[in-house]
Amino acid sequence: MLNVTVIIPALNEAGNIGKLVQEVRAIAPLEVIVVDNNSTDSTAEEARAAGAKVVTAPQRGYxxxxxxxxxxxxxxxxxxxxxxDYSFSPADLPLLLSPIFNDQADMVLGSRELGLMESGAMPPHQRFGNWLxxxxxxxxxxLSITDLGPFRAIRRQLLNELDMQEMTYGWPTEMIVKAARGGIRTVEVPVSYKSRRFGSSKVSGTVRGTILAGWFILGVTFRYAWKN
Ligand SMILES: Nc1nc2c(ncn2[C@@H]2O[C@H](COP(=O)(O)OP(=O)(O)O)[C@@H](O)[C@H]2O)c(=O)[nH]1
Ligand SMILES: [Mg+2]
Structure with a gap:
């Protein structure tokens, strides 16, 4: 049996994180690690009370x-x-994990384009950017992907071998392109997506986050395309 850990980066997600961790643990008794960056609200306490292990990241950044x-x-x-932020559903976890458990894939990306997306959950600029x-x-x-889904599963050993360098907005992109270059078997499954429950967006909902994310995502996409 494979051991699964759910990693949840969380910055000021009080009101969301407790419910999310509880629901994940209701699906299966998995280890849940919430990574806080000195949130100014009760994110860490809420996560701990719901049964997560809370660790603090040394520096800001997804x-x-x-x-x-x-x-x-x-x-x-x-x-x-x-x-x-409770925008993804823990009920999708079995579907996300099944290609790995059935040894059909090494990395599984949750696609919001293939799944049910609540209207308004993804701002139009982000939807267009992800499509592009x-x-x-x-x-x-x-590849043949439809989204850059941050809700994803990967074999730990293979992730270690990717030697991740992007420590801010480029992390999700780096994982996809390096996995593709390394011949890691990647599939998509449909996942549902809704607007965050409480609090505010740090990435696609802000001008700064959108510009930086766009810059890093495009930069990383091109950087590894022709690299030896
Ligand atoms: N620990 C930590 N979590 C972060 C940071 N930036 C974003 N997150 C988390 O990453 C997830 C996605 O960010 P979110 O603000 O929802 O971006 P959006 O979905 O583009 O609006 C959320 O769980 C955030 O709390 C960060 O610097 N540190
Ligand atoms: Mg969000």
């Missing part, structure tokens, strides 16, 4: 948080990354 979660997930064979970059990646890396 990638730093994911990397700190990976280091803390000592017993995992498979890692799941999930947003902490997915197609670009399909051409450059011979």
């Amino acid at each position: 990638g730093y948080a994911c990397a700190a979660g990976v280091s803390a997930a000592q017993n995992a064979d498979v890692l799941v990354f999930m947003d902490g 970059v997915s197609r670009l990646m399909n051409k450059l890396y011979r």
